[in-house]
Amino acid sequence: MPTDVEEWKDEIYGTDIRDHIERFAEDGWESIPDDEKDAWFERFKWYGLYHQRAGQESYFMMRIGPPGGVLEPGQFRRIVEIADEYARGPVSNPEFGNGWLDVTTRQAIQLHWIRIEDVPDIFEALEDVGLSTVQACGDSWRNIVGCPVAGKDKHEHVDAAALADDLHDTFKKNEAHSNLPRKWKVSVTGCDEGCGQGDINDLAFEPAEKVIDGETVTGYNVRVGGGLARNEPRFAKNIDVFVTPERAVEVAGGISALFRDHGDRENRYNARIKFLVDEWGPEKLRDVLQEEYIDFKLETAGEDLRHSYSYNAGDADGKHDHVGVYEQDDGNNYIGLNVLMGRLGIDDGYEIADAAEEHASGEVRLTQRQNIILTDVQDDKVDALLDNPVFDEYSPDPHPFQRGSIACTGSEFCSLSIVETKNRQVRFSRWLVDNVSLPEGVEDFHIHLSGCTASCAQPQIADVSLRGMKTRKDGEPVEALDIGLGGGLGENPQFASWVSDRVPADEVPGAIENLLANFDDAREDGESFREFVAARDDEELADLIEPEETSYEDPFMHNTKQTWYPYAEEDGLDDSPAPARADGTPIPSDD
Amino acid sequence: MTIALRTLDDGAWISVNDSREVGVSDIWTLPGHEFCNCETPHVLLEAFSGVDLRGVDTHVIADAVGMCIDCGTRDGIDSLVVGRIVDGEFKRYEPGSVQRPSVAASGDR
Structure with missing residues (x-):
């Protein structure tokens, strides 16, 4: 028997959805019939619109998918402008402020807090520069990924x-x-x-x-x-x-x-x-x-x-990402910039667009490691471009713990995620930079945090894989992470082994610190982390992970999914300002 | 009255009459379920795989995948009672309240 989703798709799908989006935008959120919401939200995905999680009704995530992650000159700036005008939420995020764009692991960009009423104007602004949200989500050809350069x-x-x-x-x-x-x-x-x-x-x-x-x-x-x-x-x-x-x-x-x-x-x-x-x-x-x-x-x-294949192959001297300054085949350079957890603030976006247009071609590319690349930089322009203070944060030479970190959307917006991710991973990386030394010769170390088994942060192909879970600590349920080790790609790709389950989130940085110290003590000369993991069974590896509390503090140990937004001062679901009308005023419940 | 029940978004939540009613990532207390060896399994629901109506009281029954946060057993859960329909309205059961398998099987509560 076909699923409801299949029946909805049989009725209306593909480009036919556009007219309905325009109609609902014109008439407002409340014009979407209550008994048709599931069907329409499923269909909207085909146009890159994903209804945000419970507590955030009437707000959408919008995904823009440039093939191969290539944003031609002018396109990146346009997305920043759209985010500036349309993608701001009711409250700020403590790490990222209010207004940003997220670079995804499929070389796309996601905006949040989008209202249906604004979508036609956004579509027009995107199409004006040759961009589209078509098939960015839904049951069809998603954004085509590939070599970012x-x-x-x-x-x-x-x-x-x-x-x-x-x-x-x-x-x-x-x-x-x-x-x-x-x-x-x-x-x-x-x-x-x-x-x-x-x-x-x-x-x-x-x-x-x-x-x-x-x-x-x-x-x-x-x-x-x-x-x-x-x-x-x-x-x-x-x-x-x-x-x-x-x-x-x-x-x-x-x-x-x-x-x-x-x-x-x-x-x-x-x-x-x-x-x-x-x-x-x-x-x-x-x-x-x-x-x-x-x-x-x-x-x-x-x-x-x-x-x-050397990309993420686990070799000490292999290619792990595109961060840094590299020569192109035409003699110019591309500059790969680290974007922590893929989240790029609006003001920073304008600065980066300015720099790319002044010192390079203005083209911006997106990578599968949630980073960006500025292409076509002449030799004598590299220093001038990087002289902009914005590249202290979006650095071509970041610390390995920040360079290697990836996180999915998490419980901030996602229905499926079990735990908070992006802010937590920022805090993890900051603590690791301040407190942990990498063993000699280890210059790249990938830590991927995914909020659930959907694996949007691709945890199974990281050195350290983190996956959202819950556990009990001091008698109370808390957010936790499963820890896997030794994943990667290359000639012989390997999924990480999940060797330690349900580690309380506040003990994970300590676990990584101890793991790396144990690796440093026990490794053979020159042995890479992936080789080290491959040479040991799961039980032995589990013993090398010794979770413990440290000076790291985690503000998200409670059930972040029971909030309307984990960082709001009044965060209960009953405090939610959603659903809201186009001007942000809450729509009263019928109850 | 027809009740529209479905799971959506990769099993992230159960929709009742086009309203998001029960989501993943809560911990359900399941005494009497043969989920694991714990006397009272406390199971984190990771995804729903199906939902249906059953019994004279019109219980809303879900199939799901979850993990016991105490012993780490991960398995499927058949016929978890997540709420009931009263006068056409969905009444959600709290995850922390006691969920016994007999309720699901007999429709008697």
Whole structure:
């Protein structure tokens, strides 16, 4: 039996939703019929609008997805302007103030506290500079991710930016692919470092070569079925297909159509293509793709470059992110800047836009580590650009604990998250910088905090993985984190092992401090953290994590989901100012 | 009166008549449930996987995944009574109140 969501999608989905958004915006929040709210909020996702969690009714998160994370000159500034005008909440966040944009792990930007009444004006402002929220959420082609410096990278094997753009142009607002059984996440990697993170996507194009008719052809191998959510992590599987850049869009369309037709529409928890790959295996998937969806003979897989993948591969000298100053293939430079937890304040955004326009091309790129990159900086402009004080905070040379930290949205706005994340991770990183020394030779150390098993912060591919949980401390339930170790990508990707459960959140910094000290004591010469973890079983690793209270203080130990906003002075659900009209005045309850 | 029941947003919450009524991340007290070896399991609900109406009192019954915060057992929970329908209105049970499996099975309370 189809789910309610499938029935709603059958009735109205895709571009047809736009007129209804405009109608509700014109008539106001209260015009959305009470008995249709679930249906409309589900549909709004297709246009990048996600209703915020309980206690924040009438406010939306808006996601903007530029393919490959590339914001052309003028686009970043426009998003900052939109955030300035429309994305401010009823109260401030103690770490981030009131008004920011969030860079996500899928190279998108999220704004919060958006009101439906403002959405048409925001759409117009975005479209004016070539941006869109289309399919940023919902059951369709999500933002296409890839190498964040594609097209400008010295390590590039094939131009991933061109394919990401082609896929975006082909499959956004494409009626045949608008309504899939579930979200559809696609990655394009073009470099020999593997920074597209294809292994954790539904569909991954990875650089490869193949001799065809006596000629060496450059293109992509194809993998299918990766993903991290719901305690069911999978790496994408090789389906033994090589495709040229010219035919990659056609193959992508075939696999998307296969998923559309064969994915499980009766059980959303079994709908992602990873479960179809589980059921069929890669061989059957390839056979069905060839027989039913592709009109030419598929090539078998070519020779890939995975042996050279260094991105997040756990090697001491590998590439871990794009933070820093690097030479582009045209002789200019790109400057990767650390954005703590991906959250960038509005005033800082204006400063960064000014600097990028004055000293570089004005292009801003977003990375899967929630950071930003300014491209096309001439050698003699690098120092002048970085002279701006804003880059003391958004630094190209941050401390490893801040450089390596990622956090999801958390209970601040998300319905599914169990714990507070972004503010907590800021506090963790600050305490670690002040109190903990990294062992010799360890210059990169990834700590990812996800509020729940949805894994939006990609915890399973970090050195230290943190996942929201609860436990009991001094007789009272408190927010806690599961701790996993040793995850990462590279030629042989590895999910973290969850070795220590339910550590009270205020004891996690102490646990990391002790873990690193124990690692330093027991490691072989030059042994990387990932190698160290791989050489030990979970029990042994658990003994190396010794949670303890320290000078770190955690203000979010209570149940932050029982608040309307965790940082409000009067934070009870009954104190919520939501739902609110367009001018922010609360709408009285009917009760 | 028809009651619209569903789980939404990856099982983050239960909707009753298009209103968000029961969310994840609360700790439910489940004596008598064979969830784990604890005398009284205290289970953090992580996600709902289904919801239905059952019994003469029209109990709202949820299937969920959770973890006992005391012993760490993670498992599915069948037929957790999260509230009831009274005169067409949903009345939520408090997570900390006692939830016995027999209520769900018999509809008697």
